[in-house]
Amino acid sequence: MTRVVLFDIDGTLIRTGGAGVRAFARTAELAFGRAGGTATLRFHGRTDTSLVREFLGLHDFADTPDLRDHFLATYLFLLDEELERQRGETCPGVRELIASLRALPNPPLIGLLTGNVRVGAALKLAAHGLDSDFLLGAFGDDHENRNELAAIAQKRAAQMLGAPVAGAEIIVIGDTLADIECAHAIGARCVAVATGGDSLPQLLAHSPALALNSLADVSAERLLAAGQHWERPTDWEALYQARDTRWDKGEPTPALVDFLREHPEFVAQGGTVAVPGCGRGHDARAWAKAGFHAQGFDFAPTAIAEANAADNTGLEASFYQADFLAGKPPRPFDWLFEHTLFCAIPPARRDDYVRSVARWVSPGGHYLAVNYLQPQDEFGPPFGATVSELLARFSPQFELVKHWVPRSFPGRTGRERCFLWRRR
Ligand SMILES: [Mg+2]
Structure with missing residues:
Protein backbone atom coordinates (compact mmCIF):
# COMPACT_ATOMS: atom_id res chain seq x y z
CA MET A 1 0.00 0.00 0.00
CA HIS A 229 0.83 -6.14 -11.68
CA TRP A 230 -2.89 -6.75 -11.93
CA GLU A 231 -3.72 -9.69 -14.08
CA ARG A 232 -6.56 -9.93 -16.56
CA PRO A 233 -7.41 -13.55 -17.49
CA THR A 234 -6.53 -14.14 -21.12
CA ASP A 235 -7.77 -16.81 -23.53
CA TRP A 236 -5.31 -16.43 -26.41
CA GLU A 237 -7.11 -18.93 -28.63
CA ALA A 238 -10.39 -17.04 -28.23
CA LEU A 239 -8.65 -13.78 -29.14
CA TYR A 240 -7.27 -15.33 -32.35
CA GLN A 241 -10.67 -16.77 -33.21
CA ALA A 242 -12.28 -13.37 -32.63
CA ARG A 243 -9.42 -11.75 -34.59
CA ASP A 244 -8.85 -9.42 -31.62
CA THR A 245 -5.06 -9.48 -32.00
CA ARG A 246 -3.99 -5.89 -31.55
CA TRP A 247 -0.40 -6.91 -30.84
CA ASP A 248 -0.13 -8.37 -34.38
CA LYS A 249 1.00 -5.57 -36.71
CA GLY A 250 1.02 -7.78 -39.81
CA GLU A 251 4.79 -7.56 -40.23
CA PRO A 252 7.97 -8.53 -38.37
CA THR A 253 8.96 -6.38 -35.41
CA PRO A 254 11.16 -3.43 -36.51
CA ALA A 255 13.76 -4.37 -33.89
CA LEU A 256 14.26 -7.77 -35.58
CA VAL A 257 14.38 -6.32 -39.10
CA ASP A 258 17.11 -3.91 -37.97
CA PHE A 259 19.00 -6.60 -36.08
CA LEU A 260 19.18 -8.94 -39.08
CA ARG A 261 20.29 -6.08 -41.33
CA GLU A 262 22.92 -4.79 -38.91
CA HIS A 263 24.47 -8.16 -38.03
CA PRO A 264 25.74 -9.84 -41.20
CA GLU A 265 28.16 -11.86 -39.04
CA PHE A 266 25.27 -13.73 -37.42
CA VAL A 267 23.30 -13.99 -40.66
CA ALA A 268 26.31 -15.49 -42.45
CA GLN A 269 26.51 -18.22 -39.80
CA GLY A 270 22.80 -19.02 -39.99
CA GLY A 271 21.49 -21.88 -37.88
CA THR A 272 18.25 -22.89 -36.21
CA VAL A 273 15.94 -20.40 -34.53
CA ALA A 274 12.92 -20.97 -32.31
CA VAL A 275 10.28 -18.25 -32.07
CA PRO A 276 7.98 -19.03 -29.13
CA GLY A 277 4.78 -17.00 -29.03
CA CYS A 278 5.13 -16.67 -32.81
CA GLY A 279 1.48 -15.83 -33.48
CA ARG A 280 0.88 -15.67 -37.24
CA GLY A 281 4.60 -16.11 -37.87
CA HIS A 282 5.83 -12.72 -39.16
CA ASP A 283 9.06 -12.80 -37.11
CA ALA A 284 9.81 -16.47 -37.87
CA ARG A 285 9.43 -15.74 -41.60
CA ALA A 286 11.84 -12.78 -41.27
CA TRP A 287 14.45 -15.15 -39.79
CA ALA A 288 13.80 -17.68 -42.57
CA LYS A 289 14.14 -14.99 -45.24
CA ALA A 290 17.54 -14.16 -43.75
CA GLY A 291 18.55 -17.80 -44.27
CA PHE A 292 17.84 -19.36 -40.87
CA HIS A 293 15.87 -22.57 -40.25
CA ALA A 294 12.98 -21.10 -38.31
CA GLN A 295 10.38 -22.86 -36.21
CA GLY A 296 7.53 -20.92 -34.68
CA PHE A 297 5.56 -22.08 -31.64
CA ASP A 298 2.35 -20.77 -30.17
CA PHE A 299 -0.14 -21.78 -27.54
CA ALA A 300 -3.12 -20.91 -29.78
CA PRO A 301 -3.99 -23.51 -32.47
CA THR A 302 -5.68 -20.86 -34.62
CA ALA A 303 -2.47 -18.77 -34.67
CA ILE A 304 -0.51 -21.83 -35.83
CA ALA A 305 -3.10 -22.69 -38.50
CA GLU A 306 -2.88 -19.14 -39.84
CA ALA A 307 0.92 -19.13 -39.68
CA ASN A 308 1.01 -22.35 -41.73
CA ALA A 309 -1.57 -21.04 -44.17
CA ALA A 310 0.45 -17.88 -44.88
CA ASP A 311 2.84 -17.71 -47.83
CA ASN A 312 5.88 -19.65 -46.66
CA THR A 313 6.99 -20.56 -50.19
CA GLY A 314 10.70 -21.20 -50.42
CA LEU A 315 11.21 -20.49 -46.73
CA GLU A 316 12.58 -22.83 -44.06
CA ALA A 317 9.76 -21.86 -41.72
CA SER A 318 7.39 -24.22 -39.93
CA PHE A 319 4.90 -23.72 -37.14
CA TYR A 320 3.70 -25.87 -34.24
CA GLN A 321 1.23 -25.64 -31.40
CA ALA A 322 3.16 -25.83 -28.11
CA ASP A 323 3.13 -24.69 -24.48
CA PHE A 324 6.50 -22.97 -24.20
CA LEU A 325 6.51 -22.94 -20.41
CA ALA A 326 5.71 -26.64 -19.97
CA GLY A 327 6.67 -28.36 -23.23
CA LYS A 328 9.98 -29.95 -24.17
CA PRO A 329 11.85 -28.39 -27.08
CA PRO A 330 11.80 -30.56 -30.22
CA ARG A 331 15.55 -29.89 -30.44
CA PRO A 332 18.05 -27.47 -28.91
CA PHE A 333 18.21 -24.27 -30.96
CA ASP A 334 21.08 -21.99 -31.96
CA TRP A 335 18.82 -19.00 -31.50
CA LEU A 336 15.67 -18.15 -29.64
CA PHE A 337 13.83 -14.95 -30.49
CA GLU A 338 10.90 -13.40 -28.74
CA HIS A 339 8.80 -10.29 -28.95
CA THR A 340 5.59 -9.82 -26.93
CA LEU A 341 5.96 -13.19 -25.16
CA PHE A 342 7.70 -12.44 -21.84
CA CYS A 343 5.35 -9.49 -21.33
CA ALA A 344 2.32 -11.72 -22.02
CA ILE A 345 3.21 -14.22 -19.31
CA PRO A 346 1.86 -13.61 -15.80
CA PRO A 347 4.72 -12.27 -13.65
CA ALA A 348 4.28 -15.17 -11.20
CA ARG A 349 5.48 -17.53 -13.97
CA ARG A 350 8.62 -15.62 -14.95
CA ASP A 351 10.91 -18.18 -13.30
CA ASP A 352 9.33 -20.88 -15.51
CA TYR A 353 9.92 -18.67 -18.51
CA VAL A 354 13.63 -18.28 -17.77
CA ARG A 355 13.98 -22.05 -17.27
CA SER A 356 12.25 -22.68 -20.61
CA VAL A 357 14.53 -20.31 -22.51
CA ALA A 358 17.54 -22.06 -20.97
CA ARG A 359 16.09 -25.46 -21.99
CA TRP A 360 15.47 -24.42 -25.57
CA VAL A 361 18.79 -22.70 -26.33
CA SER A 362 21.99 -24.74 -26.86
CA PRO A 363 25.03 -23.84 -24.75
CA GLY A 364 26.78 -21.06 -26.67
CA GLY A 365 23.54 -20.28 -28.52
CA HIS A 366 21.85 -16.86 -28.52
CA TYR A 367 18.65 -15.52 -27.04
CA LEU A 368 17.43 -12.29 -28.58
CA ALA A 369 14.52 -10.61 -26.80
CA VAL A 370 12.58 -7.45 -27.49
CA ASN A 371 11.26 -6.72 -24.00
CA TYR A 372 8.40 -4.39 -23.27
CA LEU A 373 9.63 -2.42 -20.27
CA GLN A 374 6.43 -0.75 -19.20
CA PRO A 375 2.91 -0.60 -20.47
CA GLN A 376 0.75 2.35 -19.49
CA ASP A 377 -2.23 0.31 -18.37
CA GLU A 378 -2.38 -1.08 -14.84
CA PHE A 379 -3.88 -4.36 -16.09
CA GLY A 380 -1.84 -6.94 -17.96
CA PRO A 381 -1.07 -8.54 -20.27
CA PRO A 382 1.11 -6.91 -21.37
CA PHE A 383 3.06 -6.87 -18.11
CA GLY A 384 6.03 -4.58 -17.85
CA ALA A 385 9.46 -5.48 -16.57
CA THR A 386 12.37 -3.39 -15.41
CA VAL A 387 15.90 -3.57 -16.80
CA SER A 388 17.25 -4.58 -13.39
CA GLU A 389 14.74 -7.44 -13.10
CA LEU A 390 15.61 -8.76 -16.57
CA LEU A 391 19.34 -8.59 -15.85
CA ALA A 392 18.90 -10.36 -12.52
CA ARG A 393 16.67 -13.11 -13.91
CA PHE A 394 18.69 -14.07 -16.99
CA SER A 395 22.29 -13.44 -15.85
CA PRO A 396 22.75 -16.77 -14.00
CA GLN A 397 22.30 -18.82 -17.19
CA PHE A 398 23.06 -16.26 -19.89
CA GLU A 399 25.87 -13.86 -20.56
CA LEU A 400 24.68 -10.45 -21.70
CA VAL A 401 26.21 -9.57 -25.07
CA LYS A 402 24.53 -6.17 -25.32
CA HIS A 403 21.28 -4.30 -24.84
CA TRP A 404 19.92 -1.29 -26.63
CA VAL A 405 16.81 0.76 -27.38
CA PRO A 406 15.37 -0.54 -30.65
CA ARG A 407 13.11 0.98 -33.28
CA SER A 408 9.55 0.09 -32.27
CA PHE A 409 6.06 -0.02 -33.67
CA PRO A 410 4.28 3.31 -33.09
CA GLY A 411 2.79 3.54 -29.59
CA ARG A 412 5.67 1.56 -28.07
CA THR A 413 8.48 3.94 -28.94
CA GLY A 414 11.01 4.24 -26.13
CA ARG A 415 9.29 1.56 -24.03
CA GLU A 416 11.04 -1.45 -25.54
CA ARG A 417 14.58 -2.67 -24.99
CA CYS A 418 16.48 -5.35 -26.89
CA PHE A 419 18.66 -7.82 -25.03
CA LEU A 420 21.09 -10.13 -26.80
CA TRP A 421 22.21 -12.97 -24.52
CA ARG A 422 24.56 -15.91 -25.00
CA ARG A 423 23.72 -19.18 -23.23
CA ARG A 424 26.47 -20.08 -20.75
MG1 LIG B 1 14.00 17.45 -11.16
Whole structure:
Protein backbone atom coordinates (compact mmCIF):
# COMPACT_ATOMS: atom_id res chain seq x y z
CA MET A 1 0.00 0.00 0.00
CA THR A 2 1.22 3.49 -0.78
CA ARG A 3 1.04 5.86 2.20
CA VAL A 4 3.41 8.62 1.09
CA VAL A 5 3.95 10.33 -2.27
CA LEU A 6 6.98 12.60 -2.61
CA PHE A 7 7.35 14.98 -5.54
CA ASP A 8 10.53 16.40 -6.98
CA ILE A 9 10.06 20.03 -8.08
CA ASP A 10 12.10 21.04 -11.15
CA GLY A 11 11.09 19.17 -14.28
CA THR A 12 8.43 17.25 -12.34
CA LEU A 13 5.97 19.77 -10.87
CA ILE A 14 7.15 22.86 -12.72
CA ARG A 15 9.56 24.02 -15.37
CA THR A 16 10.93 27.42 -14.46
CA GLY A 17 12.50 28.00 -17.86
CA GLY A 18 15.94 28.29 -16.29
CA ALA A 19 15.13 30.83 -13.52
CA GLY A 20 17.12 28.81 -10.98
CA VAL A 21 20.10 28.37 -13.30
CA ARG A 22 20.08 32.09 -14.12
CA ALA A 23 19.88 33.05 -10.43
CA PHE A 24 22.88 30.78 -9.76
CA ALA A 25 24.84 32.38 -12.59
CA ARG A 26 24.03 35.92 -11.42
CA THR A 27 25.01 35.03 -7.84
CA ALA A 28 28.38 33.78 -9.06
CA GLU A 29 28.91 37.05 -10.89
CA LEU A 30 27.43 39.58 -8.43
CA ALA A 31 28.45 38.12 -5.09
CA PHE A 32 31.63 36.26 -6.06
CA GLY A 33 32.96 38.12 -9.10
CA ARG A 34 32.92 35.00 -11.25
CA ALA A 35 30.96 35.77 -14.42
CA GLY A 36 30.20 32.48 -16.19
CA GLY A 37 31.38 30.68 -13.07
CA THR A 38 28.45 28.23 -13.01
CA ALA A 39 28.57 27.40 -16.74
CA THR A 40 30.18 24.00 -16.20
CA LEU A 41 27.83 22.88 -13.41
CA ARG A 42 25.35 20.09 -14.17
CA PHE A 43 22.10 21.14 -12.54
CA HIS A 44 19.69 18.26 -13.25
CA GLY A 45 18.84 16.18 -10.21
CA ARG A 46 21.35 18.00 -7.95
CA THR A 47 20.87 19.55 -4.52
CA ASP A 48 21.47 23.30 -4.24
CA THR A 49 23.98 22.72 -1.45
CA SER A 50 26.09 20.34 -3.53
CA LEU A 51 26.02 22.85 -6.41
CA VAL A 52 27.20 25.69 -4.17
CA ARG A 53 30.03 23.56 -2.77
CA GLU A 54 31.08 22.53 -6.27
CA PHE A 55 31.12 26.20 -7.32
CA LEU A 56 33.20 27.22 -4.31
CA GLY A 57 35.67 24.42 -4.96
CA LEU A 58 35.97 25.17 -8.68
CA HIS A 59 36.85 28.81 -7.96
CA ASP A 60 39.18 28.27 -5.01
CA PHE A 61 36.90 29.75 -2.38
CA ALA A 62 36.99 28.29 1.10
CA ASP A 63 34.08 25.90 1.60
CA THR A 64 32.78 27.47 4.83
CA PRO A 65 29.22 27.68 6.17
CA ASP A 66 29.48 31.50 5.96
CA LEU A 67 30.33 31.52 2.26
CA ARG A 68 27.67 28.92 1.50
CA ASP A 69 25.07 31.01 3.35
CA HIS A 70 26.26 34.12 1.52
CA PHE A 71 25.85 32.34 -1.82
CA LEU A 72 22.40 30.95 -0.99
CA ALA A 73 21.05 34.21 0.45
CA THR A 74 22.05 36.09 -2.70
CA TYR A 75 20.73 33.26 -4.86
CA LEU A 76 17.30 33.33 -3.17
CA PHE A 77 17.02 37.09 -3.59
CA LEU A 78 17.86 36.79 -7.30
CA LEU A 79 15.67 33.71 -7.74
CA ASP A 80 12.69 35.68 -6.52
CA GLU A 81 13.49 38.35 -9.10
CA GLU A 82 14.01 35.83 -11.90
CA LEU A 83 10.71 34.08 -11.13
CA GLU A 84 8.94 37.42 -11.18
CA ARG A 85 10.34 38.03 -14.65
CA GLN A 86 9.62 34.52 -15.95
CA ARG A 87 7.98 31.93 -13.75
CA GLY A 88 7.82 29.22 -16.42
CA GLU A 89 5.03 26.64 -16.47
CA THR A 90 3.39 23.97 -14.35
CA CYS A 91 4.05 20.53 -15.87
CA PRO A 92 1.06 18.88 -17.60
CA GLY A 93 -1.32 16.96 -15.35
CA VAL A 94 0.23 18.12 -12.07
CA ARG A 95 -2.74 20.01 -10.64
CA GLU A 96 -5.21 17.31 -11.69
CA LEU A 97 -3.05 14.54 -10.25
CA ILE A 98 -2.60 16.26 -6.89
CA ALA A 99 -6.33 17.00 -6.72
CA SER A 100 -7.24 13.39 -7.49
CA LEU A 101 -4.71 12.05 -4.95
CA ARG A 102 -6.28 14.28 -2.31
CA ALA A 103 -9.78 13.16 -3.29
CA LEU A 104 -9.05 9.45 -2.74
CA PRO A 105 -10.92 7.76 0.15
CA ASN A 106 -7.56 7.05 1.85
CA PRO A 107 -5.36 9.81 0.49
CA PRO A 108 -1.60 9.38 0.83
CA LEU A 109 0.55 11.95 2.58
CA ILE A 110 1.80 14.27 -0.17
CA GLY A 111 5.23 15.82 0.25
CA LEU A 112 8.33 17.16 -1.46
CA LEU A 113 11.68 15.54 -2.03
CA THR A 114 13.79 18.16 -3.70
CA GLY A 115 17.33 19.39 -4.07
CA ASN A 116 16.07 22.98 -3.71
CA VAL A 117 16.74 24.68 -0.41
CA ARG A 118 13.52 25.15 1.55
CA VAL A 119 13.02 28.85 0.73
CA GLY A 120 13.90 28.30 -2.94
CA ALA A 121 11.32 25.50 -3.11
CA ALA A 122 8.70 27.76 -1.54
CA LEU A 123 9.45 30.60 -3.99
CA LYS A 124 9.23 28.32 -7.02
CA LEU A 125 6.00 26.65 -5.88
CA ALA A 126 4.37 29.92 -4.81
CA ALA A 127 5.01 31.29 -8.31
CA HIS A 128 2.72 28.50 -9.55
CA GLY A 129 0.15 28.48 -6.75
CA LEU A 130 1.36 25.05 -5.59
CA ASP A 131 2.85 26.08 -2.25
CA SER A 132 0.01 24.86 -0.05
CA ASP A 133 -0.26 21.36 -1.53
CA PHE A 134 2.54 19.69 0.42
CA LEU A 135 2.43 18.61 4.04
CA LEU A 136 6.05 17.62 4.46
CA GLY A 137 9.34 17.80 2.67
CA ALA A 138 13.05 17.13 2.57
CA PHE A 139 15.13 19.89 1.03
CA GLY A 140 18.60 20.71 -0.26
CA ASP A 141 19.47 22.44 3.02
CA ASP A 142 18.63 19.28 5.01
CA HIS A 143 21.45 17.37 3.33
CA GLU A 144 23.55 17.80 0.21
CA ASN A 145 23.16 14.15 -0.80
CA ARG A 146 19.83 13.39 -2.40
CA ASN A 147 19.80 9.78 -1.21
CA GLU A 148 20.02 11.06 2.39
CA LEU A 149 17.12 13.41 1.66
CA ALA A 150 14.95 10.40 0.86
CA ALA A 151 15.74 8.90 4.28
CA ILE A 152 14.99 12.26 5.96
CA ALA A 153 11.62 12.50 4.17
CA GLN A 154 10.85 8.94 5.24
CA LYS A 155 11.58 9.80 8.91
CA ARG A 156 9.45 12.96 8.75
CA ALA A 157 6.58 11.02 7.20
CA ALA A 158 6.77 8.47 10.03
CA GLN A 159 6.65 11.29 12.58
CA MET A 160 3.58 12.80 10.93
CA LEU A 161 1.78 9.46 10.62
CA GLY A 162 2.79 8.35 14.11
CA ALA A 163 4.12 4.98 12.89
CA PRO A 164 7.10 3.69 10.93
CA VAL A 165 6.82 3.97 7.14
CA ALA A 166 8.46 1.25 5.05
CA GLY A 167 10.30 2.24 1.88
CA ALA A 168 7.88 0.12 -0.13
CA GLU A 169 5.02 2.34 1.10
CA ILE A 170 6.60 5.42 -0.48
CA ILE A 171 6.46 6.61 -4.07
CA VAL A 172 8.99 9.17 -5.26
CA ILE A 173 8.05 11.10 -8.41
CA GLY A 174 10.89 12.70 -10.32
CA ASP A 175 12.35 13.50 -13.72
CA THR A 176 15.98 12.33 -13.44
CA LEU A 177 18.11 9.31 -12.72
CA ALA A 178 18.99 10.97 -9.38
CA ASP A 179 15.32 10.70 -8.36
CA ILE A 180 15.21 7.00 -9.26
CA GLU A 181 18.44 6.40 -7.35
CA CYS A 182 17.28 8.16 -4.19
CA ALA A 183 14.00 6.22 -4.23
CA HIS A 184 15.90 2.95 -4.53
CA ALA A 185 18.22 4.05 -1.69
CA ILE A 186 15.29 3.71 0.74
CA GLY A 187 13.52 0.83 -1.02
CA ALA A 188 10.83 3.15 -2.37
CA ARG A 189 9.25 2.94 -5.82
CA CYS A 190 10.00 5.69 -8.29
CA VAL A 191 7.55 7.01 -10.84
CA ALA A 192 9.78 8.66 -13.41
CA VAL A 193 8.40 11.33 -15.70
CA ALA A 194 10.13 12.54 -18.85
CA THR A 195 9.12 16.21 -18.55
CA GLY A 196 12.48 17.46 -17.32
CA GLY A 197 16.04 16.22 -17.49
CA ASP A 198 16.05 12.71 -18.91
CA SER A 199 14.24 11.00 -21.79
CA LEU A 200 11.84 8.09 -21.35
CA PRO A 201 14.37 5.45 -22.57
CA GLN A 202 17.06 6.92 -20.28
CA LEU A 203 14.69 6.73 -17.31
CA LEU A 204 13.52 3.21 -18.19
CA ALA A 205 17.13 2.02 -18.35
CA HIS A 206 17.36 2.71 -14.60
CA SER A 207 14.38 0.59 -13.61
CA PRO A 208 11.78 2.94 -12.18
CA ALA A 209 8.57 1.23 -11.04
CA LEU A 210 6.73 3.21 -13.71
CA ALA A 211 7.86 5.64 -16.39
CA LEU A 212 5.64 8.22 -18.05
CA ASN A 213 5.90 10.82 -20.75
CA SER A 214 3.88 13.18 -18.57
CA LEU A 215 1.92 13.16 -15.31
CA ALA A 216 -1.15 13.83 -17.46
CA ASP A 217 -0.87 10.15 -18.55
CA VAL A 218 -1.56 8.66 -15.12
CA SER A 219 -4.52 8.34 -12.75
CA ALA A 220 -4.08 8.61 -8.98
CA GLU A 221 -4.96 4.90 -8.65
CA ARG A 222 -2.46 3.81 -11.28
CA LEU A 223 0.24 5.98 -9.71
CA LEU A 224 -0.24 4.44 -6.27
CA ALA A 225 -0.13 0.94 -7.79
CA ALA A 226 3.16 1.59 -9.63
CA GLY A 227 5.32 -1.50 -9.67
CA GLN A 228 2.38 -3.84 -9.09
CA HIS A 229 0.83 -6.14 -11.68
CA TRP A 230 -2.89 -6.75 -11.93
CA GLU A 231 -3.72 -9.69 -14.08
CA ARG A 232 -6.56 -9.93 -16.56
CA PRO A 233 -7.41 -13.55 -17.49
CA THR A 234 -6.53 -14.14 -21.12
CA ASP A 235 -7.77 -16.81 -23.53
CA TRP A 236 -5.31 -16.43 -26.41
CA GLU A 237 -7.11 -18.93 -28.63
CA ALA A 238 -10.39 -17.04 -28.23
CA LEU A 239 -8.65 -13.78 -29.14
CA TYR A 240 -7.27 -15.33 -32.35
CA GLN A 241 -10.67 -16.77 -33.21
CA ALA A 242 -12.28 -13.37 -32.63
CA ARG A 243 -9.42 -11.75 -34.59
CA ASP A 244 -8.85 -9.42 -31.62
CA THR A 245 -5.06 -9.48 -32.00
CA ARG A 246 -3.99 -5.89 -31.55
CA TRP A 247 -0.40 -6.91 -30.84
CA ASP A 248 -0.13 -8.37 -34.38
CA LYS A 249 1.00 -5.57 -36.71
CA GLY A 250 1.02 -7.78 -39.81
CA GLU A 251 4.79 -7.56 -40.23
CA PRO A 252 7.97 -8.53 -38.37
CA THR A 253 8.96 -6.38 -35.41
CA PRO A 254 11.16 -3.43 -36.51
CA ALA A 255 13.76 -4.37 -33.89
CA LEU A 256 14.26 -7.77 -35.58
CA VAL A 257 14.38 -6.32 -39.10
CA ASP A 258 17.11 -3.91 -37.97
CA PHE A 259 19.00 -6.60 -36.08
CA LEU A 260 19.18 -8.94 -39.08
CA ARG A 261 20.29 -6.08 -41.33
CA GLU A 262 22.92 -4.79 -38.91
CA HIS A 263 24.47 -8.16 -38.03
CA PRO A 264 25.74 -9.84 -41.20
CA GLU A 265 28.16 -11.86 -39.04
CA PHE A 266 25.27 -13.73 -37.42
CA VAL A 267 23.30 -13.99 -40.66
CA ALA A 268 26.31 -15.49 -42.45
CA GLN A 269 26.51 -18.22 -39.80
CA GLY A 270 22.80 -19.02 -39.99
CA GLY A 271 21.49 -21.88 -37.88
CA THR A 272 18.25 -22.89 -36.21
CA VAL A 273 15.94 -20.40 -34.53
CA ALA A 274 12.92 -20.97 -32.31
CA VAL A 275 10.28 -18.25 -32.07
CA PRO A 276 7.98 -19.03 -29.13
CA GLY A 277 4.78 -17.00 -29.03
CA CYS A 278 5.13 -16.67 -32.81
CA GLY A 279 1.48 -15.83 -33.48
CA ARG A 280 0.88 -15.67 -37.24
CA GLY A 281 4.60 -16.11 -37.87
CA HIS A 282 5.83 -12.72 -39.16
CA ASP A 283 9.06 -12.80 -37.11
CA ALA A 284 9.81 -16.47 -37.87
CA ARG A 285 9.43 -15.74 -41.60
CA ALA A 286 11.84 -12.78 -41.27
CA TRP A 287 14.45 -15.15 -39.79
CA ALA A 288 13.80 -17.68 -42.57
CA LYS A 289 14.14 -14.99 -45.24
CA ALA A 290 17.54 -14.16 -43.75
CA GLY A 291 18.55 -17.80 -44.27
CA PHE A 292 17.84 -19.36 -40.87
CA HIS A 293 15.87 -22.57 -40.25
CA ALA A 294 12.98 -21.10 -38.31
CA GLN A 295 10.38 -22.86 -36.21
CA GLY A 296 7.53 -20.92 -34.68
CA PHE A 297 5.56 -22.08 -31.64
CA ASP A 298 2.35 -20.77 -30.17
CA PHE A 299 -0.14 -21.78 -27.54
CA ALA A 300 -3.12 -20.91 -29.78
CA PRO A 301 -3.99 -23.51 -32.47
CA THR A 302 -5.68 -20.86 -34.62
CA ALA A 303 -2.47 -18.77 -34.67
CA ILE A 304 -0.51 -21.83 -35.83
CA ALA A 305 -3.10 -22.69 -38.50
CA GLU A 306 -2.88 -19.14 -39.84
CA ALA A 307 0.92 -19.13 -39.68
CA ASN A 308 1.01 -22.35 -41.73
CA ALA A 309 -1.57 -21.04 -44.17
CA ALA A 310 0.45 -17.88 -44.88
CA ASP A 311 2.84 -17.71 -47.83
CA ASN A 312 5.88 -19.65 -46.66
CA THR A 313 6.99 -20.56 -50.19
CA GLY A 314 10.70 -21.20 -50.42
CA LEU A 315 11.21 -20.49 -46.73
CA GLU A 316 12.58 -22.83 -44.06
CA ALA A 317 9.76 -21.86 -41.72
CA SER A 318 7.39 -24.22 -39.93
CA PHE A 319 4.90 -23.72 -37.14
CA TYR A 320 3.70 -25.87 -34.24
CA GLN A 321 1.23 -25.64 -31.40
CA ALA A 322 3.16 -25.83 -28.11
CA ASP A 323 3.13 -24.69 -24.48
CA PHE A 324 6.50 -22.97 -24.20
CA LEU A 325 6.51 -22.94 -20.41
CA ALA A 326 5.71 -26.64 -19.97
CA GLY A 327 6.67 -28.36 -23.23
CA LYS A 328 9.98 -29.95 -24.17
CA PRO A 329 11.85 -28.39 -27.08
CA PRO A 330 11.80 -30.56 -30.22
CA ARG A 331 15.55 -29.89 -30.44
CA PRO A 332 18.05 -27.47 -28.91
CA PHE A 333 18.21 -24.27 -30.96
CA ASP A 334 21.08 -21.99 -31.96
CA TRP A 335 18.82 -19.00 -31.50
CA LEU A 336 15.67 -18.15 -29.64
CA PHE A 337 13.83 -14.95 -30.49
CA GLU A 338 10.90 -13.40 -28.74
CA HIS A 339 8.80 -10.29 -28.95
CA THR A 340 5.59 -9.82 -26.93
CA LEU A 341 5.96 -13.19 -25.16
CA PHE A 342 7.70 -12.44 -21.84
CA CYS A 343 5.35 -9.49 -21.33
CA ALA A 344 2.32 -11.72 -22.02
CA ILE A 345 3.21 -14.22 -19.31
CA PRO A 346 1.86 -13.61 -15.80
CA PRO A 347 4.72 -12.27 -13.65
CA ALA A 348 4.28 -15.17 -11.20
CA ARG A 349 5.48 -17.53 -13.97
CA ARG A 350 8.62 -15.62 -14.95
CA ASP A 351 10.91 -18.18 -13.30
CA ASP A 352 9.33 -20.88 -15.51
CA TYR A 353 9.92 -18.67 -18.51
CA VAL A 354 13.63 -18.28 -17.77
CA ARG A 355 13.98 -22.05 -17.27
CA SER A 356 12.25 -22.68 -20.61
CA VAL A 357 14.53 -20.31 -22.51
CA ALA A 358 17.54 -22.06 -20.97
CA ARG A 359 16.09 -25.46 -21.99
CA TRP A 360 15.47 -24.42 -25.57
CA VAL A 361 18.79 -22.70 -26.33
CA SER A 362 21.99 -24.74 -26.86
CA PRO A 363 25.03 -23.84 -24.75
CA GLY A 364 26.78 -21.06 -26.67
CA GLY A 365 23.54 -20.28 -28.52
CA HIS A 366 21.85 -16.86 -28.52
CA TYR A 367 18.65 -15.52 -27.04
CA LEU A 368 17.43 -12.29 -28.58
CA ALA A 369 14.52 -10.61 -26.80
CA VAL A 370 12.58 -7.45 -27.49
CA ASN A 371 11.26 -6.72 -24.00
CA TYR A 372 8.40 -4.39 -23.27
CA LEU A 373 9.63 -2.42 -20.27
CA GLN A 374 6.43 -0.75 -19.20
CA PRO A 375 2.91 -0.60 -20.47
CA GLN A 376 0.75 2.35 -19.49
CA ASP A 377 -2.23 0.31 -18.37
CA GLU A 378 -2.38 -1.08 -14.84
CA PHE A 379 -3.88 -4.36 -16.09
CA GLY A 380 -1.84 -6.94 -17.96
CA PRO A 381 -1.07 -8.54 -20.27
CA PRO A 382 1.11 -6.91 -21.37
CA PHE A 383 3.06 -6.87 -18.11
CA GLY A 384 6.03 -4.58 -17.85
CA ALA A 385 9.46 -5.48 -16.57
CA THR A 386 12.37 -3.39 -15.41
CA VAL A 387 15.90 -3.57 -16.80
CA SER A 388 17.25 -4.58 -13.39
CA GLU A 389 14.74 -7.44 -13.10
CA LEU A 390 15.61 -8.76 -16.57
CA LEU A 391 19.34 -8.59 -15.85
CA ALA A 392 18.90 -10.36 -12.52
CA ARG A 393 16.67 -13.11 -13.91
CA PHE A 394 18.69 -14.07 -16.99
CA SER A 395 22.29 -13.44 -15.85
CA PRO A 396 22.75 -16.77 -14.00
CA GLN A 397 22.30 -18.82 -17.19
CA PHE A 398 23.06 -16.26 -19.89
CA GLU A 399 25.87 -13.86 -20.56
CA LEU A 400 24.68 -10.45 -21.70
CA VAL A 401 26.21 -9.57 -25.07
CA LYS A 402 24.53 -6.17 -25.32
CA HIS A 403 21.28 -4.30 -24.84
CA TRP A 404 19.92 -1.29 -26.63
CA VAL A 405 16.81 0.76 -27.38
CA PRO A 406 15.37 -0.54 -30.65
CA ARG A 407 13.11 0.98 -33.28
CA SER A 408 9.55 0.09 -32.27
CA PHE A 409 6.06 -0.02 -33.67
CA PRO A 410 4.28 3.31 -33.09
CA GLY A 411 2.79 3.54 -29.59
CA ARG A 412 5.67 1.56 -28.07
CA THR A 413 8.48 3.94 -28.94
CA GLY A 414 11.01 4.24 -26.13
CA ARG A 415 9.29 1.56 -24.03
CA GLU A 416 11.04 -1.45 -25.54
CA ARG A 417 14.58 -2.67 -24.99
CA CYS A 418 16.48 -5.35 -26.89
CA PHE A 419 18.66 -7.82 -25.03
CA LEU A 420 21.09 -10.13 -26.80
CA TRP A 421 22.21 -12.97 -24.52
CA ARG A 422 24.56 -15.91 -25.00
CA ARG A 423 23.72 -19.18 -23.23
CA ARG A 424 26.47 -20.08 -20.75
MG1 LIG B 1 14.00 17.45 -11.16
